[in-house]
Amino acid sequence: MSVIDTSPVTGAADPAPARKRPRPVRGSRPGWFVYASLGVVLLAAVVPYYWALLIGSGDSSTIRNPELSWIPGGNFFANAADVLNNPAVNFWAGLWNSIFSSALIAASVVFFSTLAGWAFAKLRFRGGPWLLLFVVATMAVPTQLGVVPLYILFSELGWTGQIGAIIVPALTSAFGVFWMTQYLRQAVPDELIEAARVDGASSFRTFLTVGVPAARPAAAMLGLFTFVTAWNNFFWPFIVLDRQNPTLPVALSLLQSNYFVDYSVVLAGVLLSTVPLLLLFVFAGKQLVSGIMQGAVKG
Amino acid sequence: MTTTLQPPATPASSAPDGPPARTPRRVGFGSTLSAWDLKLSPYLYISPFFVLFIVTGLFPILYTGVISFMDWDQIRGSGTFVGFDQYAYVLSQPAFWDALRNTFSIFVLSTVPQLILAVFIAAMLDQNIRAKTLWRMGVLVPYVMAPVAVALIFSNMFGDQYGIINTLLGRIGLPGVGWHSDAFASHIAIATMVNFRWTGYNTLILLAAMQAVPREYYEAATVDGAGKVRQFFSITLPSLKPTLIFVIITSTIGGLQIFDEPRMFDQSGTGGSDNQWLTISLYLYNLGWGEWNFGRAAALAWILFLIILVIGAVNLFISRSLVRDEGSRDGLSRGQRRAAARAAKQGIAADSTGKGARS
Numbered sequence: 001m002s003v004i005d006t007s008p009v010t011g012a013a014d015p016a017p018a019r020k021r022p023r024p025v026r027g028s029r030p031g032w033f034v035y036a037s038l039g040v041v042l043l044a045a046v047v048p049y050y051w052a053l054l055i056g057s058g059d060s061s062t063i064r065n066p067e068l069s070w071i072p073g074g075n076f077f078a079n080a081a082d083v084l085n086n087p088a089v090n091f092w093a094g095l096w097n098s099i100f101s102s103a104l105i106a107a108s109v110v111f112f113s114t115l116a117g118w119a120f121a122k123l124r125f126r127g128g129p130w131l132l133l134f135v136v137a138t139m140a141v142p143t144q145l146g147v148v149p150l151y152i153l154f155s156e157l158g159w160t161g162q163i164g165a166i167i168v169p170a171l172t173s174a175f176g177v178f179w180m181t182q183y184l185r186q187a188v189p190d191e192l193i194e195a196a197r198v199d200g201a202s203s204f205r206t207f208l209t210v211g212v213p214a215a216r217p218a219a220a221m222l223g224l225f226t227f228v229t230a231w232n233n234f235f236w237p238f239i240v241l242d243r244q245n246p247t248l249p250v251a252l253s254l255l256q257s258n259y260f261v262d263y264s265v266v267l268a269g270v271l272l273s274t275v276p277l278l279l280l281f282v283f284a285g286k287q288l289v290s291g292i293m294q295g296a297v298k299g
Numbered sequence: 300m301t302t303t304l305q306p307p308a309t310p311a312s313s314a315p316d317g318p319p320a321r322t323p324r325r326v327g328f329g330s331t332l333s334a335w336d337l338k339l340s341p342y343l344y345i346s347p348f349f350v351l352f353i354v355t356g357l358f359p360i361l362y363t364g365v366i367s368f369m370d371w372d373q374i375r376g377s378g379t380f381v382g383f384d385q386y387a388y389v390l391s392q393p394a395f396w397d398a399l400r401n402t403f404s405i406f407v408l409s410t411v412p413q414l415i416l417a418v419f420i421a422a423m424l425d426q427n428i429r430a431k432t433l434w435r436m437g438v439l440v441p442y443v444m445a446p447v448a449v450a451l452i453f454s455n456m457f458g459d460q461y462g463i464i465n466t467l468l469g470r471i472g473l474p475g476v477g478w479h480s481d482a483f484a485s486h487i488a489i490a491t492m493v494n495f496r497w498t499g500y501n502t503l504i505l506l507a508a509m510q511a512v513p514r515e516y517y518e519a520a521t522v523d524g525a526g527k528v529r530q531f532f533s534i535t536l537p538s539l540k541p542t543l544i545f546v547i548i549t550s551t552i553g554g555l556q557i558f559d560e561p562r563m564f565d566q567s568g569t570g571g572s573d574n575q576w577l578t579i580s581l582y583l584y585n586l587g588w589g590e591w592n593f594g595r596a597a598a599l600a601w602i603l604f605l606i607i608l609v610i611g612a613v614n615l616f617i618s619r620s621l622v623r624d625e626g627s628r629d630g631l632s633r634g635q636r637r638a639a640a641r642a643a644k645q646g647i648a649a650d651s652t653g654k655g656a657r658s
Contacts, residue, residue, distance in 0.1 A: 034428060041437075041438060042434070115344045119342075131345060156376070177348055228443060252451065256566055266455070278443060285439065
């Protein structure tokens with residue numbers, strides 16, 4: 001098999017054919033060394049979570065105890081309650097703001113990226129390739145370059161401290177446009193679009209009936225990625241939000257302040273804030289993994 | 300996602316299939332309305348990105364330039380022109396040079412071990428192992444944790460007095476390390492957080508690239524008597540070059556902007572008593588929202604951007620020569636092979652009547 005044989009086989013009905021083909025196995029099953037190494041990697045990935053549980057379930061003396069027990073203590077819920085009920089942290093507001101803003105950002109990025117990706121991949125228009133190049137180039141611009149005027153702009157508008165200030169700048173994404181362009185370019189055969197036009201469909205209707213269904217798998221992955229990124233984002237929310245109306249990372253950052261020297265409470269809060277994304281990962285992790293795998297080869 | 304390789308391929312591929320795609324015009328859309336629809340809608344579809352980029356991206360970037368030449372007054376919301384004074388101020392501060400040194404130190408400490416590790420873990424995952432998806436998901440577990448959360452956990456583990464790392468060092472008879480007092484030690488601690496979160500992500504990207512290497516290469520090498528290690532260095536690594544370049548460039552851009560981890564490394568969040576782990580982004584925050592001096596923060600933002608541009612150009616220069624090297628190695632680079640595949644696809648699409656082509 002070669003790349004040349006397989007890649008022309010694309011169709012809207014079979015969304016990611018080039019990747020789905022069965023791969024001939026290389027050699028026999030590997031020996032214990034491979035499993036042992038991977039086991040170590042997995043252990044390293046989990047240890048910090050476990051450490052947070054260990055300290056987060058103890059009391060304030062746990063961290064100072066040199067004979068640290070490797071079994072979690074029974075104080076987790078007490079510590080968690082400390083975080084949840086503390087007016088200085090505003091955890092519930094943070095949770096709600098994170099869910100609301102991340103979901104809205106993800107939905108918006110997916111929609112606008114699919115739309116723009118469809119135009120770049122499948123519609124021919126003057127300046128198209130150059131505009132796409134421009135989109136890609138914007139990915140290299142650091143966030144820091146815009147924060148000062150953006151902050152001034154939002155304080156003029158009276159938006160500082162408002163959740164809208166972190167949502168609006170994130171509503172579209174250059175990476176998303178690029179990602180959908182790459183995907184749609186090979187997922188939709190041009191004949192399908194021509195057929196829709198012959199049938200008299202308008203441009204937007206063609207997008208809805210041909211583009212959107214074909215884009216679904218890539219859109220799901222883009223949505224997941226965007227959600228995770230938005231959820232974990234810290235720099236800009238930390239600057240523009242006020243402490244009474246935080247997102248989860250901003251609320252977390254308040255734990256590490258002079259109010260809380262008690263690391264049991266801090267790490268219980270860390271675990272609490274991680275639970276929603278861990279749950280999302282358990283349910284959608286397979287998609288996320290195949291999304292990363294796919295994106296790397298497609299480009 | 301290999302950004303660097305895509306742009307050259309785009310014009311090459313869109314040129315040959317221009318004529319066949321134009322056919323719908325002849326099929327009889329005479330009406331002005333649908334002609335306008337076809338002409339305008341592409342611009343309409345891409346406009347949300349560009350409108351938002353102009354308002355929240357381009358305008359702020361240019362305005363940062365303007366502010367960097369001003370002494371900005373918070374209360375009046377305007378500034379007085381001071382020329383290059385702000386740049387001169389920033390460049391004359393020892394803190395800036397500390398931040399520059401720290402940023403590079405943390406960047407190198409986090410990128411180099413991370414990529415080496417990622418290549419090797421990817422090579423492990425590329426074997427014919429059982430429960431593939433489970434292992435792949437496993438390495439991605441750290442990626443879903445927020446950098447702030449990672450920083451809180453690790454700065455606790457790296458505690459100078461009660462941290463688990465120093466406790467373990469003590470158990471094996473070594474002296475504790477001043478993770479928060481010594482500059483280099485703090486860089487190692489912060490780089491560890493970055494490595495924890497990103498190694499698995501890069502592993503999967505590299506794994507995907509490895510799986511795209513034609514298996515015949517390995518079969519031929521086995522026939523020729525090359526062992527696993529030899530195959531890895533002679534086949535796997537050279538094929539990874541374009542992906543490695545992509546990963547290096549993205550982690551460079553990300554690494555030079557590092558903020559979350561150093562900010563959360565201690566309770567005051569200012570980069571250490573002696574700027575041990577002050578980074579450029581952290582310094583920018585301190586200037587802008589600690590000292591409320593927007594002119595200086597804006598000047599620093601432009602300096603950071605120029606640094607990123609210079610390093611990006613160096614990266615591009617190196618990557619170009621590397622990719623060319625790969626192309627000559629086996630006759631066709633991956634980009635060329637893909638272009639050939641695309642040409643074949645378009646050839647089929649052009650002289651067939653549609654569905655018959657897909658078989």
